[in-house]
Amino acid sequence: MLSLSAHAQTYPSKPVRMIVGFPPGGSTDIMARLISPGLIESFRQQFVIDNRPGANSNIAAELAARAPADGYTLLVVSASFSTNVSLYPKMGYDPIRDFTPITRIAAVHNVLLVHPSVPARTVKEFVALAKAKRGEIVFASSGSGSTSHLAAELLKTSVGGLDTVHVPYKGVAPALIDLISGQVHALVSTMPSATPHIKSGRVRALAVASAQRARTMPDIPTFQEAGFPGFEASAWNAALAPAGTPDEIVRRLNAAMVKIVHAADVSEKLAAQGAEPIGDSPEEFGKYLKAEVAKWAKVVKASGAKLD
Secondary structure, rough: OOOHHHHHHHHHHHHHEEOOOOOOOOOOHHHHHHHHHHHHHHOOOOOEEOOOOOOOHHHHHHHHOOOOOOOOOEEEEEHHHHHHHHHHHOOOOOOOOOOOEEEEEEEEOOEEEEOOOOOOOHHHHHHHHHHOOOOOOOOEEOOOOHHHHHHHHHHHOOOOOHHHHHHHOOHHHHHHHHHHHHOOOEEEEHHHHHHHHHOOOOOOEEEEEEOOOOOOOOOOOOOOOHHHHOEEEEEEEEEEEOOOOOOOHHHHHHHHHHHHHHHHHHHHHHHOOOOOEOOHHHHOOOHHHHHHHHHHHHHHHHEEEEEE
C-alpha cells in the first residue's frame, strides 16, 4: 500500500473528475472548462467535467462530499456554495466540514443598477430615496436566494433596513428586461449581463459590489468608494476537494490552478466573461469561505429567505 507521500508523488495516475453543479454553458461550467486544459497539460492526465445540475448545486456538492478523499474527485462551485447552507433547511453536506479548499478561480462583479427614471445617481442617493418612499421601490432579482437577491438584502441590512418590494425572476435576463422597461426600479446584476445596457444608457450603474473596480468599466465606483465600507457581494467560482484529501495533492492542485488563471490566454478569456482571476491559497480561500458562510447566514436570517 502506498504511503500518502508516495500517493501524492504519483498523483494523478488516472483521470480526475471535476464535478460541476450546473448545466453545460453556465458560468460555473465555463470556469471549469477554462482551467481543465491547463490542468491536463500540467499533470499529463485527463481532468473530466462531470455536470450534475440540480437543487442549486446541492446534488453535486453532496456527491463530491461522499467521494473518496484521494484527489480524484474535485468540486467546482459558485458563490451559492456559501449561501445554500442557510437557505436550505436540510442538506446532505457541510460546506466547511466536508471539504478542503483549493482556490478561488475568479470573481465576477455584481453591479447595482437602476432605471434612468429613478432620481438617484449614487448609492447614498438611492438609499435616501428608498427610505423616503417606503414600500414603493421595487427591487428585482435573478431569483429568491440568488446572489442578486442576497446582495440587495445585504444593502438593506447594511443601512439599518430598507422597506423595498422584492420581485424574483427566473434568471437575470428577464429581470433586466423589466428593469429596462421601467417595470421595476432596481436590480443587482452580474457585470457581463449588464454591460451592454449600461453603455446604451438603458440602465444606470451606481456601484459594483466588489473590493476593486471592474477593469471593463472602471468609471463605476465600488460600494466602498460610494460610502459603504466592507460591502462586498461578488459572484465567484472556486475549486474544492473532499475533506481529508492529502495536503501535498491540494498544494499541487493549487499551484497549478493559480498558474493557469493568471496565464495571459486564460486571463483574457476570463476578462471576456467579465471575470477577474483570483488564484488564492487554500488557507486564504478557507478563511474567505468561512467569512462568507457567516456573513450570508445573517443576511438570510434577516431577509427570511428559504428554499426547499
